[in-house]
Amino acid sequence: MGTRCLLIINPVAGGGKPTKYAMDLEYQLDKMFDHVEVKFTHGVGDATKFAQEATEKQYEAVFCMGGDGTVNETVNGIVKGGGTTTFGFVPVGTVNDLARALNIPLQPYMAIHMLSNVDIIGVDVGRCNDQYFCNNIAAGILPTAVEEVTPKQKALLGPAAYFVRGGQALLATKDYTFEVTIEDPEENIEKTIRTKSPLFLALMTNCVSSFEKFMPIADVDDGFMRLVIFKEYFFTDILRILPLILSGKIYTSKYVTILKTRNAKVRLLDDVKVTTNMDGSKGPALPVELEVLPQFLKVYVPKGRIKSSEPLVEVDTLKRFTSFPFK
Helix, strand or coil: CCCCCEEEECHHHCCCHHHHHHHHHHHHHHCCCEEEEEEEECCCCHHHHHHHHHCCCCCEEEEECCCHHHHHHHHHHHHCCCCCCCEEECCCCCCCHHHHHHCCCCCCHHHHHHCCCEEEEEEEEECCCEECCCCCCEHHHHHHHCCCCCCCHHHHHHHEEEEEEHHHCCCCCCEEEEEEECCCCCCCCCEEEEECCCCCEEEECCCCCCCCCCCCCCCCCCCCCCEEEECCCCHHHHHHHHHHHHCCCCCHCCCEEEEEEEEEEEEECCCCCCCEECCEEEEEEEEEEEEEEEEEEEEEEEEECCCCCCCCCCCHHHHCCCCCCCC
């Protein structure tokens, strides 16, 4: 039968870039596998369906070419199909967070050329209820703002479009009452935090919305997620918060609490419905259960990929921040 590979292409991602590079990618994959099958997506859920079917049929690899949404759908399909298939992708979206975290070139032609000299590594996957993610989950003021970014704004400003809308959302200073229960990895016990916050994040990598230094202590295969809880702040604090995000120092600041864990439960104590944003697309509404699947996904990365983490001391915020009641 020979080795088989499925290539999933989102033809409208990145303003139609995949149609320009599809033949180059197929040519490269033809040199790596005996049989290459190509499928184009036409709507939401197609990439998940295609990837799951290929994984269940024991294809050696599933590749996709698209933005963060296409990557997320493809990963969901592979995981739901059993996770035995190796994943590869060529980023053509606006943000491309997973590509940044894995040091995959953001220029499509270079990402295709990279496939001639690769390693395969295990990458952590996050579970959120019955869905999966590789980058982040957000709940609070930012998800709605991200969804409001138009294709025209993305084409004109690129990742800066999200930063502009995110900055505008932060100015709203709307707070929600979150209850977060985590498994403390050091004490191996559950702890519960209740706090008012405008924004809650669960991160699998160092990168958020193209900011590659947002969480420099994290890496794609360390077996943990970082929960970032922004504290209540005043309008005048915005001028201090945004530079910290840009410089990669927000995680050490007084404006956030960082929790390192493998499992978490997040619910809202307010009588409102809050929907999450998962890897740049609409995710499930709160409450959610989160879990890390350590190195579950096999991924093609550049040969000799350098870890994104720096030798930094991680802040133990469970001991540093004492303003939250624990149960």
